Amino acid sequence: MNPLEFQLFGPFEVGTADGERLDLGPRKQRAVLALLALEPGRIVSMDRLIDELWADTAPASVIGTLQAYISHLRRVLEPGRAPRTPPTILLTREPGYLLAVEPEQIDLVRFTAGTEQGRQALSRKAYGEALDALDRALAIWRGEPLAEFSAYGFAQPVIARMTELHASATEDRFEARLALGHTGSSIADLERLVEAHPYRERLWGLLALALYRAGRQADALAALRRARARLADDLGLEPGPELRRVEQAVFDQSVTLEAPPPPKVVTAGLIAREPQLRRIADRLAEAGRGQGGVLLVAGEAGIGKTRLAQAAADAAGMRVVWGRCVEADAAPAFWPWLQALRALGERAADTVRRLSSGSGDPAADPDVALFDLHERVLGTLAAEPVMVVLDDLHSADAASLRLLRYAARELHRRPMLVLATLRPEPGREPEQLADTLAALAREPGTERLRLPPFSPRDVAAYLGGADPALAEALYRRTGGNPFYLGELLRLLTASASTRSRKRSAT
Incomplete structure (x- = not known):
């Protein structure tokens, strides 16, 4: 291709x-x-x-x-x-x-496919999957399609079709966000949308639903009255059956308006990590309400930090982007942040370009330019509820660490959770890492989770309830490190297979 x-x-x-x-x-x-x-x-x-x-x-x-x-x-x-x-x-x-x-x-094709994928996931009540697909699709939209060719006949049907698809996908996205509990962070956006599109009744219904779930029943009814008045005054119409149903449900305080139960925490086969997964799920819920922060997942090599982050990402119910730090000096400055931004697609393209150059306005004071650059990155990432995973933070470059320090000061009032994994070692930039961790500890939204090694009981569970004596022996050999345990079991299995083949040959 x-x-x-x-x-x-x-x-x-x-x-x-x-x-x-x-x-x-x-x-x-x-x-x-x-x-x-x-x-x-x-x-x-x-x-x-x-x-x-x-x-x-x-x-x-x-x-x-x-x-x-x-x-x-x-x-x-x-x-x-x-x-x-x-x-x-x-x-x-x-x-x-x-x-x-x-x-x-062709971007129109990718956009159409993404919105359809999101709609299908929404119909299955797979709200996290729907939100992820719709976010990716809507990030492709850079403005009205074929705008410079609008005078041509071939462009008009495409413009009309894509504009309607964009509006429907936006509504689907807010339905998924509300189902995932992102109520508080959705209200202001929905208020702006009903002003921009006052005749889209589904948007009014979503706004009323968000207000009701935020404990603002009177405001929900007021929004519905505004919708009714706008339709009557401008078009001489009554609200449609769906908006009338929402209005009646708000009056009745119907249980049908309650949010679906939150998804169960998925351990993805993890052993002895349920408390950490529950805490990450709690922090993600707080981020969805606009109260983010930094969550440091610390532990020795092989303890399962990245696997825990992946399990949490799978159950996040919001957009998740990854940035992996590398020790190689050849990696550019801001490398993990650049990876995370690129995962957002075209809406982050300008921020990626600016961050790749490592500077803001060249005519500005250097400190002011760096501040503006940091704020642009944070604003792009936190434009919606998001979890940013920074894997192997101990290998981060100095510029990335400084950006994290800036973000940490702001995240307690933004819908963004940074989950950073790191080992207890000096790292690639020892002084910068130590200063950054010290600064993070002083911020209100920062929390540290320590991953302990497996206990003998955990090893037995890992083995599917094997003989306690065997579990104890493996625990002593590996110190309860999940990676070493897996490698030891792999070697023992390979050795047993080799002996079996030799016996068969004789």
Whole structure:
């Protein structure tokens, strides 16, 4: 597959794998490519291209003009193609042309697939999965699709369809957030949305539901009265049956308005880690209410810190992004934060670019520029409830540690939990790490969880209730370290298998 990405949301752009934006030429030439990008892998006839782009004003030379546009676009899309070598991206196929790219290279296709995935998960009441899929899809939206081509007939149905899909996906996302208990952090966003889209009754119903679950029954009824008045005054309509049902349920204080029970903490086969998982789940619930912080998961190598973080992430019920610190000096500054931001998709692209350069406004005072850079990263990550996992914090670079110190001062009032795993060792930047941990300990949202080794009883549980004497012996050999225990069992199993094969051979 060629590495090009076609972005039809917002300004039409085609990007390469290294981030370069191609110069697509004048507007009508760009429109030719946009129309072909709406039909990836399918032939678009020359007659249709002419009808869509010139309509009744096509000059006698229109075929030659179109062919020139195609020739120019081929050079732009494949600048390294040798002369007289057939093109591989923009192909001639009777009776027209074909853009030979995978559907996933078109942002509209990825957006549509993501919103459908989220809707299906929502219908199964898999709210965490739905929220994750919808977040990824909505991050693709950079603005109205085909905005620069809105005067063309081919763009109008696409704009209408995508705009409605975006609105529906936004409503699905808030339904998932409310089901996951993110009530407080949803109310302000829903208030803004009902002002922007006053005739979408589902948004009014979601706002009323959020207010009711926040203990604000009177405000919920007031919101419903506002919706009723707006529909009557502007359109002469009564609310639809679904909004009337919500209104009656609020009056009746119906149990149908109560949030579904929180998902059970999933231990994912973990032994002796239930208290830590419960505490992480509590901190995630607090983050969903806008009260985040930093949770340090500390323990020796092999104790299961990363596996605990993964189990917590699987049951988080909110977006989770990962950043893994590495000891290699070749890793760029802010490396774990860059990984976490890139997982957010296109909405974080500008922040990634700024953080990659390591500076803010070059004309500003350096300290002010660094403050602005840190605040931009925090604002991008904490725009919605999120858990950021920083794995192996002891290997973090100095710039990443300074950014964490800044974030920790703010997170107790943001919907973001940073879960950082680390070993009790000096680390890659000993002084910076020690200073950072000391600073974190003074912040109100910071907490440390220690992972102890397995006890003999835990080892027995790990073995599925094996002989206590065997569990005791393995405990003495491994010190209760889960990684060493697993490796020892693997070696014992391999040794037993080898002896069995030898006996079979004799």
